[in-house]
Amino acid sequence: MRLNIPKDKIENYTVFLRRLGYALIQDRRQGTESFVRRLGEGHYPRIHLYVDDLGDSFSFNLHLDQKKTSYSGFSRHNAEYDNEIIKDEASRIRGSLGL
Secondary structure, eight states, rough: OOEEEEGGGOHHHHHHHHHOOOOOEEEEEEEEEEEEESSSSSSSSEEEEEEOOOEEEEEEEEEEEOOOOOOOTTOOOOSSSSSSSHHHHHHHHHHHOOO
């Protein structure tokens, strides 16, 4: 699920997401950064979020990681982009900004 947030609502998206309980992940192999918020005590399930700068807004791309990949030789895993957990999280993010 994608959320477009006007830049005038967020001064620094890293600080904003940390306040919402997200942790920064740096993927040095691919040169990307993303954020995760755990939904339990372990690494999974978790909400995984990527941020794209669109000029006048940020696009938050959210999905739910249920578990680590179980396929040998693959680093990607199955993700759910449109379920109740993700819809609730999108509402929580919007609500924290008064949107």
